[in-house]
Amino acid sequence: AGTRFVCGLIGSGIGESLTPAMHEAEADRRGMPYVYRRTDLTALGLSPEEGVGLIRPAGLLGFSGLNITHPCKRLAVEHVDELSAEAATIGAINTVVFDGGRVVGHNTDVTGFAHGFARDMPEVALGQVVQVGAGGAGAAVAHALVSLGAGRLVVADLDPGRAAALATSVAGATGAEVVSAGLGDLPAQLSRADGVVNCTPVGMAQHPGTPFDPDLLDPRHWVVDVVYRPLVTELVRAARARGCRVATGAGMAIGQAVDSFALFTGVRADPDAVAADFARL
Ligand code: NAD
Numbered sequence: 001a002g003t004r005f006v007c008g009l010i011g012s013g014i015g016e017s018l019t020p021a022m023h024e025a026e027a028d029r030r031g032m033p034y035v036y037r038r039t040d041l042t043a044l045g046l047s048p049e050e051g052v053g054l055i056r057p058a059g060l061l062g063f064s065g066l067n068i069t070h071p072c073k074r075l076a077v078e079h080v081d082e083l084s085a086e087a088a089t090i091g092a093i094n095t096v097v098f099d100g101g102r103v104v105g106h107n108t109d110v111t112g113f114a115h116g117f118a119r120d121m122p123e124v125a126l127g128q129v130v131q132v133g134a135g136g137a138g139a140a141v142a143h144a145l146v147s148l149g150a151g152r153l154v155v156a157d158l159d160p161g162r163a164a165a166l167a168t169s170v171a172g173a174t175g176a177e178v179v180s181a182g183l184g185d186l187p188a189q190l191s192r193a194d195g196v197v198n199c200t201p202v203g204m205a206q207h208p209g210t211p212f213d214p215d216l217l218d219p220r221h222w223v224v225d226v227v228y229r230p231l232v233t234e235l236v237r238a239a240r241a242r243g244c245r246v247a248t249g250a251g252m253a254i255g256q257a258v259d260s261f262a263l264f265t266g267v268r269a270d271p272d273a274v275a276a277d278f279a280r281l
Pocket of ligand 1: 135229
């Protein structure tokens with residue numbers, strides 16, 4: 001008999017996460033025995049520290065791997081033996097693989113965004129890219145955009161210190177041209193940009209609106225929103241109405257699941273099949 005996989009997700013408020021269902025649907029399609037459990041720290045009344053404290057015991061208990069999500073991605077770095085290159089530069093992990101006795105941390109938000117982008121936006125210009133939002137998702141996206149070949153990446157955030165710190169860290173780690181800009185500079189920066197990525201929570205139900213004035217968009221801009229609840233945000237709607245090429249947050253959500261599944265099992269899922277699951281779920 002083949003390997004039986006036991007995987008899981010540790011994070012807060014993950015009751016609605018589609019990741020467990022995406023993993024199990026892919027395993028079912030392949031007839032692989034695969035169980036994916038959630039450990040919701042909110043529901044269990046556990047702190048983020050107690051959450052990451054479960055990582056090593058899960059390995060000892062025979063888990064194949066874990067996904068780690070908010071608010072544990074940074075703390076979890078202290079609970080692994082080894083980090084992949086992306087995880088080390090970013091200082092955050094969303095995937096843990098138990099490899100024999102070793103605990104290895106990866107960041108499939110980085111690789112997942114890159115794979116999703118390559119699929120949703122093939123052959124778009126990357127001369128100048130503007131990214132709004134420099135938090136957890138923003139850190140992963142900035143590294144991914146540089147890995148995809150962004151010529152000049154401009155990072156803006158409500159918190160200018162956070163944008164500057166991310167720009168410095170990505171530029172330092174990669175040698176790429178990454179600069180920060182104030183939100184007031186967005187009109188000038190967007191006028192020179194090929195595309196823009198929203199990495200703020202603006203567009204979610206509890207953060208309505210758009211992260212910048214959509215009147216700054218021209219049809220030549222491509223637009224990616226990483227928000228995926230809802231998939232069609234105000235920004236996505238406004239950008240489509242202006243004739244922009246647009247991708248939703250589904251690309252990153254699907255990409256991270258495909259890449260984590262591959263790390264857990266050694267098997268690469270067909271992203272189109274996972275996308276169809278995602279759309280159905
Ligand atoms: P975060 O809180 O770590 O970072 C958000 C950043 O946005 C902060 O730095 C904040 O200052 C900035 N910000 C907020 N409002 C802004 C505004 N109006 N203008 C400029 N900057 C602003 O959050 P996060 O974990 O990075 O998540 C951000 C969004 O990305 C959430 O909606 C989350 O659901 C989504 N996300 C999607 C995926 C996916 O797979 N598609 C993965 C991770 C996160």
